[in-house]
Amino acid sequence: MSTAAVTATAKIGRTPGTLRYALILGGLSAFAPLSIDMYLPALPRMADDLHSSAPTLQLTLTAFIVGLALGQLVAGPLSDSFGRRRPLLTGLALYAVASILCAVSPTAELLIAGRVVQALGAAAGIVIARACVRDLFSGTAMTRFFSMLMLVSGLAPILAPVAGGQVLRLVPWRGVFVVLTVFGVLLLTVAALALPETLPPERRHPAHLGSTLRGYAGLLRDRTFLGYSLSAGLMFAGLFAYISASSFVLQDVYGLSPQAYSLIFGANGLGIVIAGQVNGRIVGRVRERTLLTVGLTSSAAGGIGVLVAALADLPLGVLVVPLLVMVSSIGLVMPNASSLALSEHPHNAGAASALLGVMQFVVGALATPLVGIGGDVSAVPMGAVMAAFAVAALLVFTVLTRRRPA
Template sequence: MSVTTDVADTDATDTDTGAPGKGRTARFALILGGLTAFGPLSIDMYLPALPLMAEDLGSTDAVLQLTLAVFLVGLGVGQLVAGPLSDSWGRRGPLLVGVSIFIMASVLAAASPSAEVLIAARAVQALGAATGMVIARAAVRDLFSGAAMARFFSVLMLVVGVAPILAPVIGGQLLEWTSWRGIFVTLTVFGGLLLVVAALALPETLPVAGRRPPRFGRIVRTYRDLLADRVFLGYTVTVGLAFAAMFTYISGSSFVLQDLYGLSPGEYSLAFGMNGVGLVIMTQVNGRIVGRFAPRTLLRTGLTMVTVSASGAVLAVLAGLGLPGLLTPLFFMVSSVGMIMPNATSLALADHPRTAGSASALLGVVQFLVGGSASPLVGLLGGDSALPMTMIMAVAAAAALTVFLVLTRPRGTPTSPPDRAAADAPVG
């Protein structure tokens, strides 16, 4: 790829793949992984402090829950804005501005005198976090292609898998020696470190020749064209539905495993953590074998695994197999997401190098909209059984596999873009 001549010296470039060499790849992984962590850390780190925040600010739990709702909305809006801007102005400038916004909003959140100010600060904080997340994915598309891109997304999935698990633990430990405001101070410091590191060590990944004029009509047409692309839409919805299964597990597992199956908070944390370990292991297995098998083949395998394991969880509940019978398919269901996300993301972005920012934005928005919409259904469908949670997971997983099989079939024409034409071919 031509961009590698801008971001890496010849000695630091893999001459076989055109991607940055191992040293620079490791550096990019740390920086882009940190940017990817903005969302999970900002969502989960302060959750243990919500009751304390409500008491300290003289508010209610319901009002404080809005700090999470506005953040999720801000993540969606921010990605839709930051993606096209990065296609027009390059990745580096919008990224540094976005991280700066995150830092300032985190300071405001830490100093909030009321719940209303905190809610506003969280909305602005989300815009900055969204910029980091969407540009991180777009930068990966700038730097890598084919199996190398899927392999790098496997590395980033380490962050996606570990951050939601560690964030509440970190937040809880911070509360042992500081107030809830200290959590937002910690996020401020994290953002400051990333700003310095990105400014010093992350070069521009989108050359001037690859940028597009920032015209509103062009941005609208870009989003319209992306939504009209059957294959891109198929991979994007597949990602969203896979996340729906995951979000359902995250939102429902605490209630199901503790209230219905009698696990203590510590035992639940151990079970939740083990599933997270399975997710991390699967992402690394995927990264190692993606050069031997096509990303599309691995994606199909992951979707089959998540569908079978989610269906197994339903059968375990119906058959009354007890806690071990439920935990086993849950482990494989969560783990299989580690094979779905890297490959689906890389395949979705593969054919859109000139609009990678916009494509990354749509991918992120659909992921949160579809994934987030499924989690409230667990409570709405009743709380006296694990069946609602497992049924929703199974339906979402089966829908993801169906969408993948129906919408992402390669066109198989001579004019298909190279990345798409090679989607079913192993990379040597």
């Protein structure tokens, strides 16, 4: 590790510095849940206002997820070449401008296009936040810091739908994107003033397309990296099935108001925060791989429970229990999967972080249309997709990260 990196690590080790970095990097990590969850309560209203269907409006989620994946593939290697700050600040500025375009979109098609651009900007924040953590930490310390980020970024799923529901009581759905614009500008200002460069010049690589592609190819040939990344991505797909369908299922099928739906969604987000903090306290005493196994197993059990409750047409009070179990498992899975996947790749942390994010969001994008195909008149399509991806995540993790015989 270079002198600059050692200095930064020492600085972040102190409590005030740790808190400052956790707030900034946690805010960057919160781009996805804020940009997705905050407008979920408005989806039914948006469909009416834009004279569009529920599946078409769900494509605004798919478009954002695809944009996040593509943006990370570009921003990750760029941050390995030019340092973390310049690509980050450029992405934050792009996010703010695109959020304004979303707020004024007159049609669903233009809104979908605006969401793609918005996601390209958000991707820089997400991928570079993970790369910064890898610049500064390794081993158990990195897992603990990722768990600390869950406290900040995990609050986003709690606050976003609640805030979105309250904004909808005051202004039309376009006001949600105005709030996201303010968030982007605020985070741009904070990052410009308070986030130093974490990748010193001697650790940067020249920006060449050939070397970038070879780096990605090497990561994809790494069986263990692929296992951790793909299992996290498959679990994210199950989570996105819930995110994209829950607004329609809980409000249209079970008759909840936007405010009641926001409270249930927020309770699941609180589960992520609690699980993440428990993980941060016990990691070191319990191996990361063991904690990841527990998280993936809990997710699979919760997904199957949601499907059973939906097939049996059980009351909402029964459905929300396995739903809470599955969503909360994110707090165990993501810190450990991220730390284990990035631990062996300190010299191309941006590219590794990008591929880790792509696995999550590309596979996650598959879940939204699958739920849409099943329709929005029952909870069965949501439960089936959630269960399938959660079980697949556990199987992929078990097979690909299993140690081979000597």
